[in-house]
Amino acid sequence: MHATPTTRAARQQARRQRARHSIAISATSTGVVIAGLAVAIVLSPGWRTVRETFFSWHYFKQVLPSLPGGFWLDVQIFLVVEAIVLALGLMIALIRTVRAPVLFPLRVVSVVFVDVMRGVPLLILLYLFVFGLLALGFSFIPSDETILAGAALVCCYAAYVSEVFRAGIESVHPSQPAAALALGLTRPQALRHVVMPQAIRAVLPPLLNDFISLTKDVSLVSIFGPLEIVRIAQINADQYFNYTPYIAAAAFYLVITLPLIRIVDHMRSRALRRQNALVLM
């Protein structure tokens, strides 16, 4: 039996009504929860102190002009580190997935690299890379704490990202490269045009996770002297005995990460729609 135009219209209308209904419910419940939390916080006995210590408008205005310079340093470090991380991470993932026997020693090196770099706490890795390497006294090691700390970040994050890429590559069904080979593509071509596009699409969300995590970890570079945004906030907080500067610094991070998250979410849902043309949810 085929649905007649009128029954189809009725179905669509019912679906729309259901959607409107659920939007109304979720909006109401969200409003109630947020209002409840806000009232609970504001009515709490310590709210006045918390407002003055963490959300003082006076200190916020005072510290704001000193922050953009520090944040720009973070952004620069982040962009350079992230670019190298993506390249190095992908390289390690490929080395670990390609099964050519000649590459065996390289595979061992990358396995050890990934295990060690992921296993050692980042803070300790940073100390080893900066103070440790410099103490060796070799003249070819750059005497620049930002470069050395950046190298530590690269190693740590490349290890994580390589595993993300590897998971993506392995998630592509073997029938895909098999079909590509059957069609006459070479192995590199199959990897480049069939496997990688699907793999990368699958791992975009976890990649973004590492991305965002890195934006914040970049501030660890401040341990070795550079005045980046969190350090500038700390200096001000220690001077005035007030934590508002940290909140001001956090605002800068949100300005960058929130749009990033939304953009990638959007890309992801568009890709999903294209991939599964028939979504019944």
Place this chain on the structure above:
Amino acid sequence: MTRRTSLAATAAALIAAASLALVAMPGAAAVAAAACSNGSLTLVHKGQLTVATDAPAYPPYYENNKPANGQGFESAVAYGVAGALGFKNSQVKWTIEPFNDSYAPGPKPFDFDINEISITSARAKAVDFSTSYFDNPQAIVVVKGSKFQHVTSLAALRGARFGVQVGTTSLSAVTAEIHPASQPKVYNSSNDVVTALRDHLVDAIVVDLATGFYLTSGEIPHGVVVGQFNAPGGDNWGLLLAKHSKLTPCLDEALAKLRSSGKLAAITKRWMQSGAGVPVLK
């Protein structure tokens, strides 16, 4: 409203008590002393004086990272204050309080914190300070053979790369008094400041003079104190308490006793090396 009124009343009473003490009326002093004796104090833990400092606790302020051994300048001052308040040494309990947490809002886990904390009016808006128990000049430390080893003025140090510890008066002192060409580098701990000097990431470090003496006598064997200078407005260290703590006037009173009896001077002489031999840079 009630709170404000009672605070105002307390403040008025304190001012009255202070002015009475100033004209040295024996009756007033006796009244104040009674309010500050061991039994009547408002304490975090009943019957014991809870004193805080950061960990690790460095010489010459503490020895062997053990505040409770009574050795080291600040440990000795803390036990002196406790004694003046009528506590036995065994009634003094130590707790660890990282500097960055010491000014957090809410109840404090200590009666007072003694951790080389400089008194400033900005900080005094968030916490209470006792009167100063030490005034410390700043010291410039370089490694031997540095081109800055024989400078005779602060202006000659303008080209140096400086390292300082975060949260210290040294940072503002460098910026205000030396105006270095490059931004000072800022580190989390004095250990990291020292490592940066050893690794030649900086040419000079600025610490308080007492720390300077300690570092050059052990931690940095090739280190040398080039000179001393004063932070703008001086660098007076005070005991830190919760804002509006009832204990604050009592600590002031205890410190006043230590001062007048010469005990504070004796403690200072024993633990803090005199800076007389170090050139004052201007």
